[in-house]
Amino acid sequence: MLMKILVVAIALALTALTCWWFFGNFDKKQAHAEIINGQQEGRVVVKGGYEPEVLYLKQGVPAEITFDMEDQTACLSRVVFPDLGVDQDLTLAKESKIVIPTDKKGEIDYACGMNMFHGKVIVQ
Numbered sequence: 001m002l003m004k005i006l007v008v009a010i011a012l013a014l015t016a017l018t019c020w021w022f023f024g025n026f027d028k029k030q031a032h033a034e035i036i037n038g039q040q041e042g043r044v045v046v047k048g049g050y051e052p053e054v055l056y057l058k059q060g061v062p063a064e065i066t067f068d069m070e071d072q073t074a075c076l077s078r079v080v081f082p083d084l085g086v087d088q089d090l091t092l093a094k095e096s097k098i099v100i101p102t103d104k105k106g107e108i109d110y111a112c113g114m115n116m117f118h119g120k121v122i123v124q
């Protein structure tokens with residue numbers, strides 16, 4: 001009996017480790033925007049969610065995020081930034097640019113049109 005519990009415990013631990021390995025891919029989950037000639041360029045791939053989920057911007061540098069549409073589902077067809085009053089249809093072009101104000105530090109959340117998938121921009 002004790003042996004069975006031990007085997008189950010080890011199996012669970014291995015499963016947890018595997019999940020962490022695959023889903024805890026932090027490189028894909030967050031990124032810093034590139035600064036080119038005094039302009040920040042962020043890039044978010046829309047494919048079954050947002051990649052990266054968290055994008056860091058530098059305060060005071062004009063910024064723009066390009067949403068690269070790789071998803072065919074209706075779910076992700078719109079991106080909504082409630083704080084910015086942005087509700088952009090991403091199906092009009094492969095790439096859609098959205099200007100992000102960087103005058104003050106803080107977090108700017110965005111989501112798909114149904115508020116199911118979430119992403120975040122952090123100005124710091």
Ligand SMILES: [Cu+2]
Pocket residue numbers: 074075076112113114115116117
């Ligand atoms: Cu959705």
